[in-house]
Amino acid sequence: MDKEITIALTGNPNSGKTTVFNNLTGARQHVGNYPGVTVEKKEGKLKYRDQDINVVDLPGTYSLTAYSIDEIVARDFVIEGKPDVVIDIVDASNLERNLYLATQFMELGVPLVIALNMSDVAKARGQQINKQRLSELLGVPLIPTVANRKKGMNELIDEAVKVAEGKGSLRKITVSYGKEVEEEILKIEQILEKDKALLEKYPARWLSVKLLENDNEVQKKIKKSPYAGEILAQVESSISHLKNIFGDDLELVIADRRYGFINGACHESVERTAEERLSTSDNIDKVITNRILGLPIFLALMWLVFKTTFKLSEAPMGWIEKTQEWLGATLGHLFAEGSALQSLVVDGIIGGVGSVLVFVPIIFLLFLAIAVLEDSGYMARAVFIMDRLMHKIGLHGRSFIPMILGFGCNVPAIMATRTIEDRRNRLVTILINPLMSCGARLPVYTLLAGAFFNERIAGNVIFSIYMLGIVLAVIVAKLFRKFLFPGPSAPFVMELPPYRMPTLKGLLIHMWERGVVYLKKAGTIIFAGCVLIWFLSNFPYNPKDSGYERLEKSYAGRIGRFIEPVMKPLGFDWKIGVGLVGGFIAKEIVVGTLGVLYQVGEADEESESLRAALQNDKYPDGRNVYNPLVAYALMVFVLIYVPCVACIAAIKRETNSWRWPLFSTFYLTALAWIMALIVYQGGRLLGLGG
Amino acid sequence: MAVTKALTAGMEDYIETIANLAEKKKVVRVRDIAEEMNIKMPSVTEALKNLTKNGLVNHEKYEYVELTSEGSKLARKVRSQHNILFDFLTGVLNIDTQTAEKDACRMEHVVSPSTLKKLLSFVEFVRTCPIGEPDWLRNFEHYSQHGQRPEECSTKAGKQESEVKTMPNKSLRGLKPGQKGKIARVVGRGPTHRRILDMGVVPGTEIEVERVAPLGDPIEVKIRGYHLSLRKEEAGNVFVEVS
Numbered sequence: 035m036d037k038e039i040t041i042a043l044t045g046n047p048n049s050g051k052t053t054v055f056n057n058l059t060g061a062r063q064h065v066g067n068y069p070g071v072t073v074e075k076k077e078g079k080l081k082y083r084d085q086d087i088n089v090v091d092l093p094g095t096y097s098l099t100a101y102s103i104d105e106i107v108a109r110d111f112v113i114e115g116k117p118d119v120v121i122d123i124v125d126a127s128n129l130e131r132n133l134y135l136a137t138q139f140m141e142l143g144v145p146l147v148i149a150l151n152m153s154d155v156a157k158a159r160g161q162q163i164n165k166q167r168l169s170e171l172l173g174v175p176l177i178p179t180v181a182n183r184k185k186g187m188n189e190l191i192d193e194a195v196k197v198a199e200g201k202g203s204l205r206k207i208t209v210s211y212g213k214e215v216e217e218e219i220l221k222i223e224q225i226l227e228k229d230k231a232l233l234e235k236y237p238a239r240w241l242s243v244k245l246l247e248n249d250n251e252v253q254k255k256i257k258k259s260p261y262a263g264e265i266l267a268q269v270e271s272s273i274s275h276l277k278n279i280f281g282d283d284l285e286l287v288i289a290d291r292r293y294g295f296i297n298g299a300c301h302e303s304v305e306r307t308a309e310e311r312l313s314t315s316d317n318i319d320k321v322i323t324n325r326i327l328g329l330p331i332f333l334a335l336m337w338l339v340f341k342t343t344f345k346l347s348e349a350p351m352g353w354i355e356k357t358q359e360w361l362g363a364t365l366g367h368l369f370a371e372g373s374a375l376q377s378l379v380v381d382g383i384i385g386g387v388g389s390v391l392v393f394v395p396i397i398f399l400l401f402l403a404i405a406v407l408e409d410s411g412y413m414a415r416a417v418f419i420m421d422r423l424m425h426k427i428g429l430h431g432r433s434f435i436p437m438i439l440g441f442g443c444n445v446p447a448i449m450a451t452r453t454i455e456d457r458r459n460r461l462v463t464i465l466i467n468p469l470m471s472c473g474a475r476l477p478v479y480t481l482l483a484g485a486f487f488n489e490r491i492a493g494n495v496i497f498s499i500y501m502l503g504i505v506l507a508v509i510v511a512k513l514f515r516k517f518l519f520p521g522p523s524a525p526f527v528m529e530l531p532p533y534r535m536p537t538l539k540g541l542l543i544h545m546w547e548r549g550v551v552y553l554k555k556a557g558t559i560i561f562a563g564c565v566l567i568w569f570l571s572n573f574p575y576n577p578k579d580s581g582y583e584r585l586e587k588s589y590a591g592r593i594g595r596f597i598e599p600v601m602k603p604l605g606f607d608w609k610i611g612v613g614l615v616g617g618f619i620a621k622e623i624v625v626g627t628l629g630v631l632y633q634v635g636e637a638d639e640e641s642e643s644l645r646a647a648l649q650n651d652k653y654p655d656g657r658n659v660y661n662p663l664v665a666y667a668l669m670v671f672v673l674i675y676v677p678c679v680a681c682i683a684a685i686k687r688e689t690n691s692w693r694w695p696l697f698s699t700f701y702l703t704a705l706a707w708i709m710a711l712i713v714y715q716g717g718r719l720l721g722l723g724g
Numbered sequence: 725m726a727v728t729k730a731l732t733a734g735m736e737d738y739i740e741t742i743a744n745l746a747e748k749k750k751v752v753r754v755r756d757i758a759e760e761m762n763i764k765m766p767s768v769t770e771a772l773k774n775l776t777k778n779g780l781v782n783h784e785k786y787e788y789v790e791l792t793s794e795g796s797k798l799a800r801k802v803r804s805q806h807n808i809l810f811d812f813l814t815g816v817l818n819i820d821t822q823t824a825e826k827d828a829c830r831m832e833h834v835v836s837p838s839t840l841k842k843l844l845s846f847v848e849f850v851r852t853c854p855i856g857e858p859d860w861l862r863n864f865e866h867y868s869q870h871g872q873r874p875e876e877c878s879t880k881a882g883k884q885e886s887e888v889k890t891m892p893n894k895s896l897r898g899l900k901p902g903q904k905g906k907i908a909r910v911v912g913r914g915p916t917h918r919r920i921l922d923m924g925v926v927p928g929t930e931i932e933v934e935r936v937a938p939l940g941d942p943i944e945v946k947i948r949g950y951h952l953s954l955r956k957e958e959a960g961n962v963f964v965e966v967s
Contacts, residue, residue: 422942
């Protein structure tokens with residue numbers, strides 16, 4: 035046996051599928067995308083008794099309808115990717131609903147093995163499952179497993195290989211939909227028989243059932259058949275015949291029969307030895323999702339996650355910056371002082387790599403925290419608690435966590451939108467995320483508020499900027515939902531899985547995957563962006579120039595002057611323009627760039643010399659460049675304009691296209707300009723600023 | 725002044741057809757209209773002349789047909805009348821969609837605006853009824869199917885019998901935490917409806933309301949031994965025989 039076997043893993047969300055996948059493949063995993071969609075494709079390899087096995091982890095789904103992209107991907111892979119065997123991971127403690135997916139794979143006629151996972155939990159709940167009986171009733175081999183303790187993995191692979199090699203011994207069974215429906219299925223099947231090519235790919239029975247269910251994807255496939263007219267005519271007459279018998283809702287009839295079949299099978303094979311009582315999970319929920327305590331607990335947890343991750347990442351971020359400086363100084367000596375090459379290596383390359391790496395600690399830590407929330411089952415509760423609020427602005431409860439994370443850093447926040455199933459909700463959440471004022475914008479606010487507002491109100495001024503971001507996000511979300519992505523809200527029919535103790539291995543793998551995705555996909559874009567900005571602010575290069583002269587004459591300086599007419603109505607001069615160009619790398623760079631332009635040397639947001647320089651800067655006619663109104667307009671502009679390069683890279687990565695990063699660049703810059711204009715000109719009309 | 729006299733039903737049909745075609749295609753030709761309405765081309769041309777005279781349509785000979793702003797206004801009005809009637813026929817009287825479509829087409833020309841307005845608010849009233857479908861409407865369905873009233877609603881004269889009332893079906897959204905029962909009906913359409921069914925919310929299943937989220941929506945229910953949350957809006961489509 036040399037041929038590689040492909041196993042597809044499938045199962046409901048929370049059935050322990052990922053744990054099984056991790057057990058089977060360990061660290062030999064590869065994360066990619068299914069062609070054309072943003073659904074993640076995870077693959078891993080293993081060797082079992084000299085047999086090479088490729089394991090594909092399909093998206094976790096409850097069913098195989100055409101309504102959800104995850105479900106389409108899963109069934110297309112099973113039909114078109116032709117895996118040698120499908121393993122359906124079934125949560126034994128939640129048998130009925132988990133078997134619903136299994137009945138659909140049975141219908142697809144693929145070689146199937148069921149892993150009866152968490153059989154220990156089921157037993158503890160007083161459910162005695164007669165595995166052999168259930169296996170016979172379903173016509174599928176059944177292997178008990180306890181994935182989080184790695185029990186039953188060898189037996190599972192054993193059985194899967196056996197079935198893949200065609201040595202399965204069980205008689206295939208399909209759900210019967212009752213006399214009337216079966217008659218119609220038969221009629222449709224008979225016409226489908228004519229199209230031999232079609233039936234080589236898809237089982238006739240499955241096609242017939244899907245056609246009766248009004249499945250769009252299958253209809254599209256049928257329309258390509260030379261017998262399309264005949265088939266669809268039969269389907270139409272079958273549907274209207276059945277509607278006369280059962281009323282309007284055939285989907286309900288079919289779902290009802292599937293559950294009926296499962297009920298029957300469970301009735302004969304599952305025995306309850308104890309009365310069901312409240313589980314620990316139920317008791318935890320009495321507190322955590324309590325009507326009064328639920329919200330405070332949620333907010334406290336969010337605060338904790340936020341504080342600890344950002345606190346903990348400060349130190350490693352400092353180390354990375356230190357290493358970067360040290361490396362720059364050491365390598366800098368190798369080149370002629372002041373040469374373009376030196377600048378390229380130190381500021382361009384090392385600086386660029388530094389900009390990529392500096393996000394790594396926070397991204398790893400945040401994703402560790404998210405993994406804990408996900409794997410423990412709390413995430414679903416957070417969504418449950420926050421849905422009402424988010425639904426008001428047309429979004430989903432799941433959009434809330436990315437919004438909160440955005441106040442720390444928009445990059446991991448945008449990456450965290452992955453848990454939002456509905457594409458439109460996800461895009462809106464991504465697009466409004468940069469309006470959550472991230473940590474990198476704070477230095478700019480601190481500098482300006484410190485320089486132009488007295489100490490008593492400086493804090494309130496900064497707070498008002500944060501609030502403005504939130505208000506704009508709400509408005510923009512509503513507008514986008516209405517005009518850009520119209521349509522009904524995504525369904526909120528969500529399982530609240532039992533609380534579980536996360537496993538360390540699961541958490542680490544989770545965190546590692548995200549981190550690597552960031553480094554690989556976003557890293558290159560961030561690096562390229564940094565080198566570009568380095569080039570713009572250093573060229574044309576003249577070694578004799580001081581830092582100020584170079585920046586002034588550079589392309590960035592020219593851009594600053596070029597856009598001055600556009601910035602003028604906002605009260606900004608060309609230097610601010612140059613600073614804003616620099617802010618494209620990361621918004622705190624605006625401070626550093628202004629430091630160079632005002633020739634105050636190394637400057638940070640607390641720098642008194644830079645503050646003084648700003649206060650004293652005058653136009654040739656003697657007017658002050660800055661006043662509190664200009665400073666406020668600038669803060670508003672910095673809050674909103676172009677997301678930083680890392681953020682753009684994250685949007686590109688998460689939407690899988692350049693369209694949305696470009697769109698967000700334009701809409702945010704336009705919005706920034708309009709808002710700053712309103713602030714500045716409005717303020718002048720009110721007689722502020724002078 | 726152009727549209728003072730009432731248009732005949734036929735003319736309104738023309739307007740509607742043109743509006744529908746214009747949505748589907750870029751341009752509308754006489755031939756398209758003839759095909760769609762199953763009428764000979766010369767008759768269409770004749771009718772168009774009439775409509776042009778009334779200022780509802782722009783149509784030069786051999787050119788494309790366009791509705792004037794007056795015409796599109798009328799088309800919108802006719803269509804919304806059509807939709808109200810269609811909703812009433814399917815949603816309240818439970819008539820199948822094909823028949824309802826056909827009947828609505830004919831009724832829309834003759835119903836007076838005030839009747840229409842009442843029908844609209846009636847449909848809305850039934851749809852948004854907080855306890856779901858009102859009992860009498862469900863009873864009516866039973867009546868029209870079986871020719872007699874269901875037990876709990878036997879004639880007023882027989883009041884004494886109906887004292888032994890069975891609990892009527894209640895919408896899931898109206899249930900309080902701790903209340904449970906058997907699912908009687910699940911209505912709806914589209915992805916949400918399908919997801920609800922797939923999660924095992926089908927008639928005959930036991931369901932119990934566990935709690936309401938701190939902000940008042942969604943709710944959490946227990947079904948088939950697991951916990952499911954859904955918005956009240958979605959729960960409104962599930963009807964439970966409370967035990």
